[in-house]
Amino acid sequence: MPELALALIAFVGSHELLSHVLRKPLVAKLGEAGFAALYSVVAAATLFWAVNAWQRAEPAQLWTAPLWMWSVGSIVMLIAAILFVGSMTSPNPALPGRGAAANAAPRGVLRITRHPMMWAFGLWAAVHATLSGDKATILFCFGIGFLALFGASMQDRKKRGQLGAAWAAHEASTSYLPFGAQFGGRASWSSINPGLVATLGGIVLWLAATWAHPMMGAPVVGIWSMIG
Incomplete structure (x- = not known):
């Protein structure tokens, strides 16, 4: 440890x-x-x-998650997979070399959060820490989650210095927290559609990861439990 x-x-x-x-x-x-x-x-x-x-x-089990939590975690991981795919397929000014995209209206998953990739990692960390219950895994996931979500806030500060008014406008039309713009009344709930590519790509990624998990000792959950 x-x-x-x-x-x-x-x-x-x-x-x-x-x-x-x-x-x-x-x-x-x-x-x-x-x-x-x-x-x-x-x-x-x-x-x-x-x-x-x-x-x-050394294994140190602090709790054992009930099976229903694995199904909930599987759904959250589907959201994370869609955010991850969408972060790479939408015009994302947070990625290196794509700062010009800050001048355009946010599209796809950027209307959910301006840091979709970081939140994908953050959700991954939260789900795996919760379902694992193992002390070392919780610590490992905390490190990944902290890097992603604290790094996202630091990225906002850095981008303000690099892109100035363009990033300020991007921040005003998006949110750090998922669905923050919708809850804050700055965007309609109809705007949360992540787009076809992000949705289909996320589903494929989620299905592949869910299928592979039993090979690593995890319970069979989600759609594969219904098929099996």
Whole structure:
């Protein structure tokens, strides 16, 4: 557990340092391509360390989730899968090199949240921590979830500096929290349609992941439990 905690601190901390504090000086020295390569190596190395430490951690079961929670978790993961696919298929100004999309009206999953990829990871972390009940898995998921959701808020601050009025307008027409614009009255509930590509792609991803889960020891849930 102590090693897992250290690995997660390294994983989360290196992401935040490289994304914000150290990005500008490193880009000046290494160039965009060099910085991207360094970022990828550090991210992969620290993630590998965290996964390896998690696999070697002593099991410590804090609770056992009832089967009905696995079905609820499966539904939440479908939402996460749609957000994830939609984050890559919609004009998403939060992604590197797509800042110009902030000038356009939000489309698809961006009308649900302006950080669909980060919330996909956040929902993944919440579901897996809740259903697992294992101490090491909870800690691992907390690290992933914290990086995603805290990183999203930090990304807002960085984008304000980079894109100025364009990002401010994008923030005004979207929300950090899922469905925040709808609850706040800034968008209609009819606008939450994620789009055909995100929906179908998310369903395919969800079906594939649900099918693969029993191979890793997880209960058979969702549509596969009905088929089986």
